Amino acid sequence: MTEAQQKMLPRIQFCEAASEESRSAADALRWQAFRQLDQSEDDPIDMRAGDRKGHLVFVQEFLMAADPDEVAATFEALRDGMRACEGDFPAGEECPGTVEPMTVAEVGDNRYAELTTMEEAGGRASWLLHNVLVREGPVLMTLQVVDIVMG
Numbered sequence: 001m002t003e004a005q006q007k008m009l010p011r012i013q014f015c016e017a018a019s020e021e022s023r024s025a026a027d028a029l030r031w032q033a034f035r036q037l038d039q040s041e042d043d044p045i046d047m048r049a050g051d052r053k054g055h056l057v058f059v060q061e062f063l064m065a066a067d068p069d070e071v072a073a074t075f076e077a078l079r080d081g082m083r084a085c086e087g088d089f090p091a092g093e094e095c096p097g098t099v100e101p102m103t104v105a106e107v108g109d110n111r112y113a114e115l116t117t118m119e120e121a122g123g124r125a126s127w128l129l130h131n132v133l134v135r136e137g138p139v140l141m142t143l144q145v146v147d148i149v150m151g
Contacts, residue, residue: 022081
């Protein structure tokens with residue numbers, strides 16, 4: 001992926017409780033492949049502001065490969081950062097919500113998954129963000145399933 005493409009990808013951003021090592025690992029990530037599977041329903045964001053109702057679902061997959069020891073260290077730093085940010089979080093740029101670990105199938109050498117749940121003020125939309133991090137030897141993958149219900 002080119003540097004211009006890298007800049008367009010969403011970045012992992014940790015809360016203040018995450019270590020400097022975790023934040024540095026997230027900042028240093030350079031994905032080599034990206035795929036987005038588009039929504040399975042009409043996009044409610046395309047509707048007029050007062051009429052936004054619907055269900056938006058999409059999946060994003062990010063992949064990279066490097067030296068297996070480096071990938072293992074990156075996996076551990078990212079997992080530790082994710083764990084440090086579990087629990088309730090206040091409204092900021094997004095609405096308030098909760099991050100909690102979730103179970104994922106036994107795939108790869110290492111895996112970690114979390115579920116972020118948010119509800120916009122006034123109940124206009126609810127978000128379920130499933131994040132899965134998997135390492136298999138020299139390969140690191142993250143998978144994000146975004147499920148938004150509006151109206």
